[in-house]
Amino acid sequence: SERPVGSRMDSVFESGCRDPLEEAQKPRANAAFVVLARNSELDGVLSSIRSLERHFNQWFNYPWIFLNDEVFTDEFKDEVKAATSGKVRFGTVPAVRWHVPAENDDPLFFSEAIEEQGDRGIMYGSMPAYHRMCRFYSGYFFDHYLVRKLDWYWRVEPDVDFFCDITYDPFKEMEAHNKKYGFTIMIKELINTVPNLFRTTVAYAKKNDIKLPDSWSLFSKDLEIARGTNDHLYRDVKDKDQFWKKLQGRVPLYRAMRWSDTNEDGIDSHSLKVLADYTNGGGLTNVPADRFDNLEYNLCHFWSNFEIGRTDLFQSKQYRDYFHFLEESNGFFVERWGDAPIHSLALGMFLNQSEIHYFRDIGYRHSTLEHCPANSINQRPYSEGPRYRHGYSKQEEDYWLKFDS
Ligand code: GDP
Ligand code: MN
Numbered sequence: 206s207e208r209p210v211g212s213r214m215d216s217v218f219e220s221g222c223r224d225p226l227e228e229a230q231k232p233r234a235n236a237a238f239v240v241l242a243r244n245s246e247l248d249g250v251l252s253s254i255r256s257l258e259r260h261f262n263q264w265f266n267y268p269w270i271f272l273n274d275e276v277f278t279d280e281f282k283d284e285v286k287a288a289t290s291g292k293v294r295f296g297t298v299p300a301v302r303w304h305v306p307a308e309n310d311d312p313l314f315f316s317e318a319i320e321e322q323g324d325r326g327i328m329y330g331s332m333p334a335y336h337r338m339c340r341f342y343s344g345y346f347f348d349h350y351l352v353r354k355l356d357w358y359w360r361v362e363p364d365v366d367f368f369c370d371i372t373y374d375p376f377k378e379m380e381a382h383n384k385k386y387g388f389t390i391m392i393k394e395l396i397n398t399v400p401n402l403f404r405t406t407v408a409y410a411k412k413n414d415i416k417l418p419d420s421w422s423l424f425s426k427d428l429e430i431a432r433g434t435n436d437h438l439y440r441d442v443k444d445k446d447q448f449w450k451k452l453q454g455r456v457p458l459y460r461a462m463r464w465s466d467t468n469e470d471g472i473d474s475h476s477l478k479v480l481a482d483y484t485n486g487g488g489l490t491n492v493p494a495d496r497f498d499n500l501e502y503n504l505c506h507f508w509s510n511f512e513i514g515r516t517d518l519f520q521s522k523q524y525r526d527y528f529h530f531l532e533e534s535n536g537f538f539v540e541r542w543g544d545a546p547i548h549s550l551a552l553g554m555f556l557n558q559s560e561i562h563y564f565r566d567i568g569y570r571h572s573t574l575e576h577c578p579a580n581s582i583n584q585r586p587y588s589e590g591p592r593y594r595h596g597y598s599k600q601e602e603d604y605w606l607k608f609d610s
Contacts, residue, residue, distance in 0.1 A: 249363025368568030
């Protein structure tokens with residue numbers, strides 16, 4: 206297939222099988238699997254362990270690290286130890302790292318924000334634990350004392366499957382090829398979980414004068430203010446020409462209208478509030494309303510339930526500053542920012558695309574989505590079809606083409 210201009214294609218480390226016993230004679234990386242899980246997820250955890258042990262770790266014996274906001278039960282620990290070939294460590298996440306600061310500082314604000322997202326049907330929006338988990342994976346997992354000393358982590362979740370044997374050491378190959386982050390699946394985020402994430406990220410990049418590398422283009426696209434894409438939102442406007450003229454100069458207002466476009470019922474009460482906020486120059490706390498480029502998030506992200514990455518990506522001062530900036534904006538509870546788009550946008554700001562590896566040869570399933578190499582090294586990353594109405598989808602960029610061969 207045709208290679209788009211500017212693409213930075215990386216290739217598979219190995220297109221066939223190596224002899225894993227021979228590979229296992231070579232030195233290991235300073236790496237481990239990292240699994241955040243609840244005691245109640247023991248069955249799913251065992252299932253993931255068995256899959257990965259069978260297809261990879263029976264030869265390589267990398268250690269496993271399990272983290273939990275509660276103490277693991279003896280049953281959990283015993284069963285996990287019996288299923289793993291490498292060393293196993295269990296760690297607790299201290300409450301100060303797990304809870305969102307607002308839970309203590311302003312409990313009413315916190316709980317109302319969470320409840321409100323439930324009312325609006327935001328996926329997982331009404332679950333405080335989910336917000337905590339996303340924040341933990343965004344800002345703290347790499348600082349846990351068990352993870353901190355690693356060079357590499359491989360994130361694993363309960364109930365995932367690996368389909369194909371992985372007969373080489375991905376950490377060592379990544380080291381050898383100067384890769385810093387690897388993924389198997391790219392998908393689009395639900396826009397109503399992250400309405401202000403991109404805007405806040407751009408504000409951070411501007412404030413710190415970050416020179417955006419080529420990988421930034423994986424995640425951003427030009428915002429086109431095209432008349433006629435949101436008809437149902439301004440059906441009551443009398444002088445439509447005048448309205449559009451005004452709108453052209455108001456990217457924030459236009460953007461707010463586009464968010465509401467994701468709601469099948471048309472404009473909802475939240476969108477109206479957002480519109481009003483923007484019209485009044487409001488919004489999140491640390492993002493002045495004039496901090497806008499004519500850019501928007503294409504919603505693409507690396508699906509973070511599978512990740513193989515360097516811990517120092519996130520331990521760097523620049524990533525910590527970025528996380529802190531995000532934290533200050535309250536988006537971890539006022540919105541339901543996922544760690545996946547946050548990791549991805551950070552990679553977009555801090556890495557060259559050549560430092561990102563697409564593990565197209567790793568067969569992987571999580572929930573209903575899977576990536577199957579299908580004996581083809583040219584397989585494109587999984588991407589969901591357009592989920593938007595006509596008018597919006599035509600502006601969608603084929604972001605995954607940038608990883609095509
Ligand atoms: P999804 O994949 O986005 O549907 O989210 P999951 O429910 O799978 O959660 C992502 C990861 O965080 C999984 O590894 C979960 O086991 C873990 N996780 C989520 N919430 C909690 C929690 O409250 N406590 C602990 N210890 N782990 C959690
Ligand atoms: Mn999951």
